[in-house]
Amino acid sequence: MSALLSVRNLVKVYSAHRHEVRAIDDVSFDVEEGTTFGLVGESGSGKSTIARCALKLIPLTSGETFFDGNDISALSEKRMRSIRSQLGMVFQNPVAALNPRLSVRESIAEPLLTHTDLRGRGLSRRVDELLDDVGLDANFASRLPHQLSGGQSQRVGIARALATRPRLLVLDEPTSALDVSVQAQVLNLLQDLRAQYGLTYLMISHDLDVIRYLCDTAGVMRNGKLVEVGVASHVLTTPDHPYTRQLIDAMPVAPGAKASDSDSAAEKQRTAL
Ligand SMILES: Nc1ncnc2c1ncn2[C@@H]1O[C@H](COP(=O)(O)OP(=O)(O)O)[C@@H](O)[C@H]1O
Numbered sequence: 001m002s003a004l005l006s007v008r009n010l011v012k013v014y015s016a017h018r019h020e021v022r023a024i025d026d027v028s029f030d031v032e033e034g035t036t037f038g039l040v041g042e043s044g045s046g047k048s049t050i051a052r053c054a055l056k057l058i059p060l061t062s063g064e065t066f067f068d069g070n071d072i073s074a075l076s077e078k079r080m081r082s083i084r085s086q087l088g089m090v091f092q093n094p095v096a097a098l099n100p101r102l103s104v105r106e107s108i109a110e111p112l113l114t115h116t117d118l119r120g121r122g123l124s125r126r127v128d129e130l131l132d133d134v135g136l137d138a139n140f141a142s143r144l145p146h147q148l149s150g151g152q153s154q155r156v157g158i159a160r161a162l163a164t165r166p167r168l169l170v171l172d173e174p175t176s177a178l179d180v181s182v183q184a185q186v187l188n189l190l191q192d193l194r195a196q197y198g199l200t201y202l203m204i205s206h207d208l209d210v211i212r213y214l215c216d217t218a219g220v221m222r223n224g225k226l227v228e229v230g231v232a233s234h235v236l237t238t239p240d241h242p243y244t245r246q247l248i249d250a251m252p253v254a255p256g257a258k259a260s261d262s263d264s265a266a267e268k269q270r271t272a273l
C-alpha cells in the first residue's frame with residue numbers, strides 16, 4: 001500500500017484579533033490509497049483545520065501535505081488547479097454549502113464546467129448519472145436548495161464532490177447536521193460510493209460510532225495534537241492513550257446495550273441500515 005495523502009509536521013496558527021491560536025501543533029499521518037482514515041476528537045480540537053489544510057483551502061503555517069507523492073503545500077494555485085479535480089470535499093452543513101440560487105442540476109454541473117470539457121448533452125448525462133449515484137430521482141434536478149431536506153442537500157453535496165471523479169474525498173462531519181435516521185442512510189451511501197468510485201476517504205467526525213462503522217484507521221485529536229493513531233477497531237476498543245479511553249467512556253451507550261459490549265452501538269447502527 002502507498003499513501004495517497006501524507007500530512008507531515010503540519011502546524012496551523014490562526015491570527016485573530018491580535019492573538020494567535022495554535023490550532024494544529026505538529027501533526028503527521030498517512031492515508032493509504034483505498035482506505036478510510038477517521039479523525040475523531042472533540043469540538044475545537046482542530047479537525048476542520050486539518051481538512052482545510054490537507055486540501056490547501058487555507059495556507060499552512062508550516063509542514064507539508066503530499067498528494068500521491070507530490071508536495072501540494074508548495075504548489076502555486078495555478079499548478080494546484082490541475083490537481084483540484086482529484087480532490088473532493090463534503091461539508092458539515094449541506095444547506096449552507098449550496099448556492100441558494102442554483103438548481104440541483106446547476107450545482108452539480110458547476111464543478112464539471114470548471115474542471116472538465118463536458119458541455120451540452122454530455123454534461124447533462126453526467127449530472128443525471130451523478131443524481132442516480134447519490135440516490136436522487138431525476139425530478140430533483142430542477143429543485144432549488146430550499147426545496148430539499150437536509151439529507152437530500154447532503155446527497156447533492158456528495159454528487160458535487162464526486163462530479164470530477166476525484167481520488168480522495170475529505171468529509172468534514174458529513175452527517176452531524178442530519179437526523180439520526182438519515183445519518184445511517186448517508187453513511188451507507190458513502191460506503192457504497194467508496195467501493196463504486198474506488199475512493200480514499202479522510203472522514204472527520206466527533207461520533208465514534210461513525211468512525212467505527214466506516215474507518216480502517218483512526219486518529220484521535222486533542223488540542224491540535226494527534227494523540228493516537230492506529231487500526232480503528234483497536235483504537236476504539238483498546239486504546240493506548242488515556243484520552244481516547246475518556247472519549248469512549250464519555251459516549252452515550254445506546255438503551256438496552258451493555259456498557260461492556262463496546263461494539264453494540266455500532267452493531268445497532270449497522271442493523272438500522
Ligand atoms: N478562522 C479561524 N480564525 C481563528 N481561529 C480559528 C479559525 N478557525 C478555527 N479556529 C480555532 O482553531 C481551533 C480548531 O478549530 P477547528 O479546526 O474548527 O476544530 P474542530 O473542527 O475540531 O471543531 C479552535 O480553537 C478554533 O476556535
Ligand SMILES: [Mg+2]
Nearest residue numbers: 047048049172
Ligand atoms: Mg469542525
